[in-house]
Every structure is written in C-alpha cells, then in structure tokens.
Amino acid sequence: MATRKNIDRDVIELVERLTAGDSDAWAEFIERYRRLIYSAIVRANARFHAQWDETTMEEIFEEALFKLVRRRGKALASWKGECKLETWIYRIARNVCVDTLRKQVHRRECDEPGQQDGEPDRSTALSTASDVGRRDLRMSLDQAIERTLSPKEALVVRLIYFEGFTYREVADRLGMTVGAMSGFVYRALAKLRRDGGVARHWEER
Amino acid sequence: MRSTCPSEGELLRLVEGTLGGSDRERVESHVATCEDCGARVRALERLTEALRGAVRGAPEEAASCRESERVSGYADGTLAAGEASQVEAHLARCPSCSALLADLWRSPDGAAERGPDRAVDRVLGRLEREGRSAVVRIAERTLTVVTDFARSGAAALGAGLLPVSETPLAAAARAEPGEIRLSWVGSGGIALEGRVRLREGAPTLIARVTADGKPARAISVALRTPGSTRGPESPDPEGRIGPWPLEIGRNTVVLSGIDLDGGRLELELELVTHDRPDGE
Incomplete structure (x- = not known):
C-alpha cells in the first residue's frame, strides 16, 4: 500500500475498511462502482460483438462484482496504486467479460462438429x-x-x-x-x- | 510542395473536416488550383476512408494479456517515462491491449445503467453466506457413522443381520481444493462414496450408494440438515443422489430400505466453520 500515493485518501480508506471486514464498506463500494462495472460489460458486449442478452450481462455483472468484494475484498490487495482504482476495476470487469466470451466461443465450437481439426477458428465464431x-x-x-x-x-x-x-x-x-x-x-x-x-x-x- | 502550399496538417484537417472558417476557405481554394496538393488530398481521402472502413472489434482484441496491468498505469499516466515507452512498443503489437487502452480512455458514458439491483442483492447474499462460513470443513471428531439399531428398536432385527463397520468416515475423508471426498464401506456390502463441495460458502453433497458394488436402488436416502429435511428419495439408476445443499451444523444422511434388511444407517456430517487459510 506504500505505493498508493496520488490516490484519493477516501478511496484508500474505503479499500482498507473493506479488507478489514467492515460490511458497510461493501455496500458503499458497490454503490460507488456498479455503474462503472456495468458500463465495462456493455462496452465489451459491443466491442466483441458478443450478442449478450440482458440476463447474460446481469450474470457477468454479478460475477465481476462478487469477484471484487468476495473474501473481504481480497482481490483488492493486488491493487497497489499503480493506477486509479477505477481503472483497475474496469480492467477486472473486462477480464470477466473476456473469460465469458472465451467460454462461449469454446462452447459454440464444441457444438459444431467438423471444426475439430487443427486450430479452432475464433474469428468465425466472433463475427x-x-x-x-x-x-x-x-x-x-x-x-x-x-x-x-x-x-x-x-x-x-x-x-x-x-x-x-x-x-x-x-x-x-x-x-x-x-x-x-x-x-x-x-x-x-x-x-x-x-x-x-x-x-x-x-x-x- | 511550394512555400505557399498549406501545411501537411492543414491538408489532413481539410480531409477530416476539422478545419474551420477562413482556414478552410484558404486551403480549399489552394487545393483547387495546385495539382500536387489536389493529389495529396485525394490520396488522403482514400486512405482515411479505407482505415475507417476496417472492422472494429477484431477478434484478437478479446484476449487477456499479461501486460494489461501496465496498460492501466499508462492510461492513467502514472508510469515512469522509460516504462511508458516500453508499454507504447507493446501497444503497437497487441490489439487486445490497444483496445483496452481505448476503452479506458473513452470518457465514461454518463447515461450508463447502474447494473441491475437483483444482481447486487445476490452478491450481498453471497457475501453474507460467505461471512458465516468462510470455509467449511468436516471436523474429525464429529464425523461419525451411527447405526441407530439401539435407538430405533431396529436392533430387534438382530445386530447380526447387519454388521456395520464403525470406521469413522474421517479416516477416509480427504480434503481437496474446493471439495472433501467421503468414502465409507460397510461390511454388509453397502458403500457410500460422496463429495462435499464447498462453493462460495454454500456446501453441497453428492453421493453414490452401492450394494455389493452395484448401484443400490432398493435403498432410499434422506437428508436432515439443521433447517430442513429432504427425501427419502431413491437414487438414480447409477445409484446417485444430490447435489443436496448442506448447512453448517449437523447433517444426517439416512439410508434405509430392503438392501439394509429394513434397518437404517445414519451417517452424520458435522460442518463447522473455521478461518480459511490464506490463498485459494
């Protein structure tokens, strides 16, 4: 945490409360960043032509949010202040999107026999x-x-x-x-x- | 290029339509009469059109890259100069990182939705459960096999009919990441193989019951947890039951049926919480 200079004091405090197990901090964290997390998902949906419906986006949102706050916000310990917390959260949410997409493409390939030879063609599955x-x-x-x-x-x-x-x-x-x-x-x-x-x-x- | 010709930047801005007012008029009238500049403008028009026509969202963008962490720092301008130019060199080759940077730099959509409340409620519920059972383990001392002959009066059938091993299950319980395997073999030919899965503080039991090595279908299985009762149910054709949710406290799996000659077997699993060791 020593490197978290130039980061707003209240952000650092929030993360510290979260990792100390203060359950009010969860709700505060979620309120503060839920829009950012959801917008990362909406944007990934458009960028990757993922064709997610609202239910899927809701599931991805839940996973991303839970990933951030679970186990006393343990994931946040790896945020060392090398970038803004918003940037860090956005990247985590986007990684969940990429993982979801990869599973989805993999499933689609498994459903389509005749594509088993050689390298799977990700490009056709994506567009x-x-x-x-x-x-x-x-x-x-x-x-x-x-x-x-x-x-x-x-x-x-x-x-x-x-x-x-x-x-x-x-x-x-x-x-x-x-x-x-x-x-x-x-x-x-x-x-x-x-x-x-x-x-x-x-x-x- | 003659000295009276507009600068290269001005030509480009004319093509891009970002040149304003009198500058535009000046450059436009020059281009109309200067062959060189006219050719440059037409080439720029074709080139920029081709670039803009290329598909956005190339499949390669949907990848995770180890450098993405430093891209975050680059986006926020927190890297030292030397590191920033390393990241720039990486960005030039990595479509997924340059797409990430673009998304980080794009101003947030003020009208974006907040994310559905239902999902937030579910996350809060999961957190609460997680708080109650940071981890679940099967305590060695309380994991016991109990035959209830004496208690239920089934003893009248004669203990000799169903000699049951009193081997504590704990001896056969083996913890693996995320799950605990159970294996219990009774000397009457009845065996139970199971797994307690520990997922986000919501443990479940999956088990398979066999009689003399074959799926035991003539046995029914019930589960009592501190808060509810489930079954008795017959296992599926493979002898499987579950997944059934377990709870913190004493959970009792009750086996009964003709394979047990009318007797009953109770397997008790007591789930307790303790602090999860660090790491996954």
Whole structure:
C-alpha cells in the first residue's frame, strides 16, 4: 500500500475498511462502482460483438462484482496504486467479460462438429460472414501499422481510425497540440500509404 | 510542395473536416488550383476512408494479456517515462491491449445503467453466506457413522443381520481444493462414496450408494440438515443422489430400505466453520 500515493485518501480508506471486514464498506463500494462495472460489460458486449442478452450481462455483472468484494475484498490487495482504482476495476470487469466470451466461443465450437481439426477458428465464431472482407482489411492494416509506424504513430492511428477518437482527444491524452497532432498523423499516413503490402486497399481502382 | 502550399496538417484537417472558417476557405481554394496538393488530398481521402472502413472489434482484441496491468498505469499516466515507452512498443503489437487502452480512455458514458439491483442483492447474499462460513470443513471428531439399531428398536432385527463397520468416515475423508471426498464401506456390502463441495460458502453433497458394488436402488436416502429435511428419495439408476445443499451444523444422511434388511444407517456430517487459510 506504500505505493498508493496520488490516490484519493477516501478511496484508500474505503479499500482498507473493506479488507478489514467492515460490511458497510461493501455496500458503499458497490454503490460507488456498479455503474462503472456495468458500463465495462456493455462496452465489451459491443466491442466483441458478443450478442449478450440482458440476463447474460446481469450474470457477468454479478460475477465481476462478487469477484471484487468476495473474501473481504481480497482481490483488492493486488491493487497497489499503480493506477486509479477505477481503472483497475474496469480492467477486472473486462477480464470477466473476456473469460465469458472465451467460454462461449469454446462452447459454440464444441457444438459444431467438423471444426475439430487443427486450430479452432475464433474469428468465425466472433463475427458474421459479412464482416470477412472488412476483417481481412483490418488484419493487413494491423500488420502494415506494426511494420511501418513507430509505436506512438501506431497508437495514434489506431485510436483515431479504429476507435473513433477525435484529434483533440488524442492530442490531450498525449500532451500535444491539435496542430502538432495533425502533422504527426499526416506523416504516419504518408508512411502507411507507401507500404506496398496494403497499398492495394487505397490506390485508385 | 511550394512555400505557399498549406501545411501537411492543414491538408489532413481539410480531409477530416476539422478545419474551420477562413482556414478552410484558404486551403480549399489552394487545393483547387495546385495539382500536387489536389493529389495529396485525394490520396488522403482514400486512405482515411479505407482505415475507417476496417472492422472494429477484431477478434484478437478479446484476449487477456499479461501486460494489461501496465496498460492501466499508462492510461492513467502514472508510469515512469522509460516504462511508458516500453508499454507504447507493446501497444503497437497487441490489439487486445490497444483496445483496452481505448476503452479506458473513452470518457465514461454518463447515461450508463447502474447494473441491475437483483444482481447486487445476490452478491450481498453471497457475501453474507460467505461471512458465516468462510470455509467449511468436516471436523474429525464429529464425523461419525451411527447405526441407530439401539435407538430405533431396529436392533430387534438382530445386530447380526447387519454388521456395520464403525470406521469413522474421517479416516477416509480427504480434503481437496474446493471439495472433501467421503468414502465409507460397510461390511454388509453397502458403500457410500460422496463429495462435499464447498462453493462460495454454500456446501453441497453428492453421493453414490452401492450394494455389493452395484448401484443400490432398493435403498432410499434422506437428508436432515439443521433447517430442513429432504427425501427419502431413491437414487438414480447409477445409484446417485444430490447435489443436496448442506448447512453448517449437523447433517444426517439416512439410508434405509430392503438392501439394509429394513434397518437404517445414519451417517452424520458435522460442518463447522473455521478461518480459511490464506490463498485459494
């Protein structure tokens, strides 16, 4: 806990009460973070095309919440203050989502005989056939980004073009001005444009 | 590029539609007359369109990565500079971590639901049960096999008809993570194999009853817990019963039926709580 500097005093107190077995702290913790946990699940549902219904999301929510508070909040002992508690909780909730998804994909593969040979094809289980072309494009773009761009350029391009962030949002996060950011992105795009492996996707048809 | 040409950033912002007012007019009218800049703008349009058309939510994003812990620190800006650039290098290669970062950086949805109350109630219930029975174990001394010949008058049938081993079950009880196995063999050919499962403070019993090695169907099984009674029920064709919920305190499994020549066997399991040792 010594490293939990820069963290709000009341957050640290709440975690300490929880781990000391104060049962009022459970309710307080849940009230404070339930919206965050549920929003992590809603977002994962959309991002992973998981097609969870409300009942499934409710179950995932219950598991994530219980995982956090069970056994006197033992899991919280591994939060060392390396990030904000919100960030830490979000990541735990998202891991529960990823685990659920993995089980779900595994089940679907078991239900479909004829797919037992070799590596299971996770991609088909996760998205529909109409996505295939866009997925191919995404894969070759991912490779070109990794091959051609610096880590920071890669991050910026992903956030803006794959994740829909605005220039300002990314510039603010990385401590740049919008003007500097647009020059930075231009140069990254120019590098990508010259990459022979993916040029076919945007050269004039 | 001529000295009068707009900057690269301005061209890009024109394409992205984020250039405002007089700047836009200036850059637009320049592009209309400058062949070089016109070609650049068209290339940028195709490229950005292709990038935005790529599918979001690639399957590779749904993975857990060991680096995700440091990604949390990166997202909050709490890493030292050297570590931050290591994480950036990782983000460039790892779709699941860059997706995580994007979700952490996306501003929280103010209108998001709070999560259903029912689930919260269930979690509080589970916590309460957990508090009452941090762990359940079968205490050695209280785990006994009791024949109730003397008490029920079944002794009149003659103890000789049903010689029962008095071997304490504890000798055969073996704790494993999350469950305790029971194995009891009576000398009359009746045997009970079972498991007490310890899940989140709600223990359950699953057992299989055999007579001379075959599923014992002519035996019925009942369970008395401190709060309720269950059965008697016949085991399924495999001789299985359960899962039945157990409670803290004395639980009695009662076997009766023609395989026991009308007698009864009571197996007592006393569940007590004690502090769970550290770790899983």
